[in-house]
Amino acid sequence: MEIRHLLYFKTVAEQLHFRNAAAKLFISQPPLSRQIKELEEELGVLLFSRSNKRVTLTDAGKYFKVEVDAIFARLEESKNIVKQIHLNESGEFKIGYISSVYQTYLAEVLKLMHKEFPYIKTSLYEVPTITQIDALEQGKLDVGILRAPVHSEKLQQQSLFFDPFVVVVPSTTKNFNTQQDLVLFIKSSPFIFFNKEFAPYYNDKLMEICGRMGFKPDITHEANNVHSILQLIEAGLGVSILPSSIKRQYHYLQVSFIELDQIPVNTEVVLAYKQTNKSTALKWFIENYKSQSFND
Amino acid sequence: MEIRHLLYFKTVAEQLHFRNAAAKLFISQPPLSRQIKELEEELGVLLFSRSNKRVTLTDAGKYFKVEVDAIFARLEESKNIVKQIHLNESGEFKIGYISSVYQTYLAEVLKLMHKEFPYIKTSLYEVPTITQIDALEQGKLDVGILRAPVHSEKLQQQSLFFDPFVVVVPSTTKNFNTQQDLVLFIKSSPFIFFNKEFAPYYNDKLMEICGRMGFKPDITHEANNVHSILQLIEAGLGVSILPSSIKRQYHYLQVSFIELDQIPVNTEVVLAYKQTNKSTALKWFIENYKSQSFND
DNA sequence: ATAATTGATACTTAGTAGGTATCATATGGA
DNA sequence: TCCATATGATACCTACTAAGTATCAATTAT
Incomplete structure (x- = not known):
């Protein structure tokens, strides 16, 4: 039959x-x-x-x-x-990430993902937070690694880690004996920071941190990604205040990362994805990205 | 595929x-x-x-x-x-019936049945009540048309009709003016009846009827089916008391069927079948046999 | 280092699904 | 009542394909 x-x-x-x-x-x-x-x-x-x-x-x-x-x-x-x-499990899986994400780690996770889904095609897009939010909402990205808060009813999010800030200065800068010396130095230095429109919440955090230190930053240079900012610092064009998590990734640069003691301001890094996305690949990513997180 | x-x-x-x-x-x-x-x-x-x-x-x-x-x-x-x-619906459907059943009618029902189940093979077995009960219990018959009561927990039954009794005498017998004359006549006549072992309930009924008339029947001839009994009556060897329903079937015989007024003894004719028999053919037979019944 | 084993591909052939021709029988229409 | 049409079934034929063998490239086991 x-x-x-x-x-x-x-x-x-x-x-x-x-x-x-x-x-x-x-x-x-x-x-x-x-x-x-x-x-x-x-x-x-x-x-x-x-x-x-x-x-x-x-x-x-x-x-x-x-x-x-x-x-x-x-x-x-x-x-x-x-x-x-x-x-x-064989289509394209599009990942957005902010420039400060530790890409070596992301690559490790994707390696594991390809073992689980041999036919999947992962695409990485380095995209600022606000752009990621739009893209996730429109289904142009499957998942995003970005900074909170994510104000969107369409998106679900999962906290990855909390990222304090560090002052980044050129390596040629002399060591500071006290935090007060440091404050005085960066107060009088030109600031290099993210474009306000690309990363509004970063900008707010910067204002908050500097406000707590008693001055307003003199932002003379803008850039839309973290490695551009760092390169400008290395070149001696100014200083910045950036999330601590970038230290591991950019340790080779001739810049110094100085912890800011006693200023409890940090930023939350999250995974975000569309609520209606039931993809098995996405489920795997959400479950496995954080469990391998270096937030320790 | x-x-x-x-x-x-x-x-x-x-x-x-x-x-x-x-x-x-x-x-x-x-x-x-x-x-x-x-x-x-x-x-x-x-x-x-x-x-x-x-x-x-x-x-x-x-x-x-x-x-x-x-x-x-x-x-x-x-x-x-x-x-x-x-x-x-293509196997054998075995029907048992007592000799007094009106076979013309049974044949009509089977004709309809074959229209409904073109491939079925119906087999008719003229078998006394007590033999039918055993055969039904053993699955050797699918359905039986027999006289109540059917004392068996394995069998299910469905009432067909109630059958009063008639006196059957040779046609050459003179007409009786009163029931009392009839009673006197049959009291002094030899009786032809069913073998007690084949039809014990028939026998009980006979004793009851004769008892009500004030005598014990002199059973000089036994037979195991109704047409044998009738043939003996026609031949002048005696009289009998038989179920009224046989009149229609044996109207051609040179015998007379005399109603017994005022003796409310009758017998119940039923369909019986094994409870566990879920045959579609059986279901049809049960539903259709009675609805075509001439009990009117 | 070599033999054994694996799933995949190339080529060949036996078996069969679907073709046409035709049958016997029944029905419908003139 | 007769003839044309329609029906499912059977016989025979052929194109297509499922399964065969031979062999491959790659991996594993000895």
Whole structure:
């Protein structure tokens, strides 16, 4: 018995006319007659009653028609779902991240992900927080690593870690004996910082930190990513205040990262994703990214 | 896609080894490899992951395996049930009946039955009540038309009609002016009746009726069926007291059927069948035999 | 380092699904 | 009442394909 037999049976059962059913199946009538006969012989059951060349279903045939319909329905549904599962795990998985994210670690996680989903294609987009939020909402990104707060009802978020701030100064700068000396130095230095429109919450944090230190920062240079900022500092064009988590990634630069004691201002890094995204790949990423987090 | 593909997939999924699966399917490995490839191409889905010549199921494959198992299970069950329905309606349907049943009518019912179940083979067995009860209990009869009571916990019964009794005498007998004359006549006549062991309840009824008339019947001839009894009466060997329902069937005999007024003794005719018999044919017979009953 | 094993591909062939021709029988229309 | 049409079934033929063998490239086991 093959699916062909079941389909032929189903069609004859619906038409109750061999020649009409054959036309519907795009075959000629004799093979249809034979295939039905073979099915009946294999089952050892008469499915149709032929009397005076008219065809009716036997009780066995009536029952079998219902069963065949149910089996076909389930097979079609299974095919659809199996395709969805496949696409879910073999399509493109787009990750947004802010420039301060430790990419070596992200790469490690993606390595594990490819082991789990060999056919997936991951794409990385270094995108500022506010741009990520729009892209996530529009489904252009599957997941984002960005800074809180994420004000969006469409997005779900999961805290990764809290990131305090450090003062970043050129390495040629002399060591400061006291925090007060440090404050005096950066107060009189030009500031290099993120573009306010790209990272408004960063900007707010900067104002808060400097406010606590009793001055307003003189932002003379703007950039839209952290390595540009650091390069300018290294070149001696100014100072900045940046999240502590970048230290590990940019330890090779000729800059100094100075902890800011006693200023309890930090920023939260989160994963964000669209609530309606039920992708298995996304689920894996959410469950596995944080558990491998270096927030220790 | 054919069932063959699903079977090949299922076997590879279970074995996770193409050569082992091929052996199990009694085919060689290359066609199995190709057929699985064709299935994956038709679905547009990778069901297996081949890495370093090792085989694992993808997530899509895992899901599909569960679905294919369920579909195969349902198909097998459907095949079994369809065979049972077929046998149910194309096998032998054995009917027992007491000799006093009106066979013309029974034949009419069977005619209708054959219209409903064209492939059924009905077999009629004229069998006394007590023998029918045993046979029904042992499944040797599908249904019985017999006289109540039927003392059996295994059997279900359905009342057909109540049958009063009549005196049967040879036609040559002169007419009786009063019931008292009739009673005097049969009191002094030899009785022909059913064998007590074949029809004990009949016998009890006879004793009751004669007791009410004030005498004990002189049973000089026994027979095990009603037409033998009637033939003996026609031949002048005696009289009998028999159920009224036989009148219609034996109207051609040279005997007279005389109603017994004022003796409210009768017998109940029932259909009986085994409780556990769920045959569709039996169901039809039970529903249709009585609705065509001439008990009016 | 070599032999064994694996799934995949190329080529060949036996088996079968579907074709056409035709049958016997019943029904519908003139 | 007769003839044309329609029906499902059977016989025979052929194109297509499922399964065979041979062999490959790559990996694992000895």
